[in-house]
Amino acid sequence: MNPLELYKKLPKKNCGKCSLKTCMPFALAVVKGDADLAECPLLSEAEVTEIKGSLVLSDWREELILKLREEIKGIRFSEVAEGIGAKTEGDGLVLKCFGREFRISPEGDITTQGRMTPWIKILILHYIRTSGKGPLAGRxxxxxxxxxxxxxxxxxxxxxxxxxxxxxxxxxxxxxxxxxxxxxxxxxxxxxxxxxxxxxxxxxxxxxxxxxxxxxxxxxxxxxxxxxxxxxxxxxxxxxxxxxxxxxxxxxx
Ligand code: SF4
Incomplete structure (x- = not known):
């Protein structure tokens, strides 16, 4: 889906309630993966899900997220949490990115308070997949x-x-x-x-x-x-x- 096609599906109110403030830049940012469609409060959940269904096909970031989610399904969070500076919570993981807390389910779903972008999701999933360990070098x-x-x-x-x-x-x-x-x-x-x-x-x-x-x-x-x-x-x-x-x-x- 290109930005114009997405724009046509937005409420086109230019109400300023999303991070880009007007609909056309918001459509561009969503297609580039720099904003999340769910940021527009005038779209219903069903509309967001329906539109995202078409976006997935054209957005390499969403494809990468799906791939990374599959890869981390094989990782035991309890074994990697300490090494990557995270903690476990139930069968999920909690870690901080830019000082904000993110919760990751064993299936790779990520939740947080506030704005979420594909960029953050890719980073967090990639970080977990790498499963580094050891202390910081301090140098x-x-x-x-x-x-x-x-x-x-x-x-x-x-x-x-x-x-x-x-x-x-x-x-x-x-x-x-x-x-x-x-x-x-x-x-x-x-x-x-x-x-x-x-x-x-x-x-x-x-x-x-x-x-x-x-x-x-x-x-x-x-x-x-x-x-x-x-x-x-x-x-x-x-x-x-x-x-x-x-x-x-x-x-x-
Ligand atoms: S919140 Fe929705 S309607 Fe309002 S400017 Fe952003 S995209 Fe347009």
Missing amino acids: HVSFSELRGGMVKASSFERECEEPLRGLFENNYEKTAQILGRMGRLLDKGFPTAHAWELFLLPKVPLLILYWPRDEEFPAKVKMLFDASADRFLDVESLIFLVEGLVKNIEMSH
Whole structure:
């Protein structure tokens, strides 16, 4: 289903109650997998289910979610919970992503309070499937130092660090405020006063450093990971994770 076809099925009220505020951008975001159709309160549950039925066919993210859900069905949550920094609750799992709690059923259904996107679902399912274990290394490394990171380093810079630098330059106050809400500002021990730590997933902290432009140098963003990050997510997933983070910050601007 393309965005126009989806738009025709929306209430077309431009009421502002979904995250995109008007219907056409909302249709575009849903088709891209950046928003959940259920966010529109003017659609009944039955309508959401019916429309999603047609969306699944054209959305690779939904197909990936189905595949990952199948894969985690074979995982015993009680055996992997501690390693990935989650806890069990009944026969399900509870873990934090961006500081928010998510509940995962043995069948791979994910629930939380508030907004849910395919991006979050893919990350959480992938994180569980990887089933990493062990403590954090407590040492920061650049993306290129992670296993497989060297060959993807330019993609990481282009898709993650550069767009965030643009957001800082565009509106520093707002970007800093959003990062402060998602994580915490670190005021000591770093080569710049603009440093934040965000726990993207329980075992995947991210350190964001920003240097504003000055007379000599252009502005710069550097993102550092704990040296153990590649035990919990592969480098492609880390790019996917941080790219989504930057898009979320952009959408909150
Ligand atoms: S909540 Fe629904 S009707 Fe309102 S703007 Fe969003 S998509 Fe349109």
